[in-house]
Amino acid sequence: MRHRHDMMWADLEGRVPPKAEQTQAAAQPSEPVLVVDDFLPPDLRVPSHDQLDGRMMPWTQPIVLDGELVACAGCGAYRDWLIMSTRDQIWLRCRHGHQQPETRLDTAWYNRHAGPADATHATFEDCLRHLGH
Template sequence: MTVLDETKENTGLFERIRRRRGADTEEMRRVRERMWAGLESWVPPEAERLRAATAAEETAAVVDDFLPPDLRVASHDQLDGRMMPWLQPLVIDGEMAVCATCGAYRDWLVLSTRDEIWLRCRAGHQQHETRLDTAWYNRHAAPADATHATFEDCLRHLGH
């Protein structure tokens, strides 16, 4: 057998492989098309479960799960003001806050009302503090532990 005969024989072999691959490729394409056609109408079981759960939620009675009125805390717009104790000396912009009337420099009540900050000393003197704002108060205040109907009730609660 010559090289030319072997080449012709190999060419025939490759042609048969190419034809078979072409047939296989065509068959694979038909199988894929049938699968896609079947998948278009298929719905995953999870989707049915979710649809059923959503329908059940829509038909469930609406229940008010909010706290009862006696356990609710008033919002900031429902309060006339807030106050907190400040026992240590209050340093603002490098200066110690001092009561203009009696000279007290510690044991303050810091009051926040109408976007203003007021300082009240133990003797009951109050002064407007312009160097502090509501944002400062909110950063330093702890959560409210009580609400009071009057200013005097709040002072008694805080020990003043």
């Protein structure tokens, strides 16, 4: 059985399937293919992270880190935060406008929890207005 198998493979080794040359010839384009720039137009491009001064997202629920409820150092608020990521630092901003750094969070945490950006803004104040703060 093994000998028959080897003989079959040896017989098939030099053969070309029928119509193989025709299929290869048909696959060759007869005219040059037009190259189209598939990059997005400038008004649809999203700035990369190095073109932005920072990012921010709303966070309505309380934040608990290391078993401790995070509260605003200025007013004691513990929910309805804006979480800002800028220059590899995370900042929390309460509804009353107090800001404090949060060293227990990092940019990787922010990236895991942030959704896609829905807008970009020229100023910090424009972004605050957009997010309702």
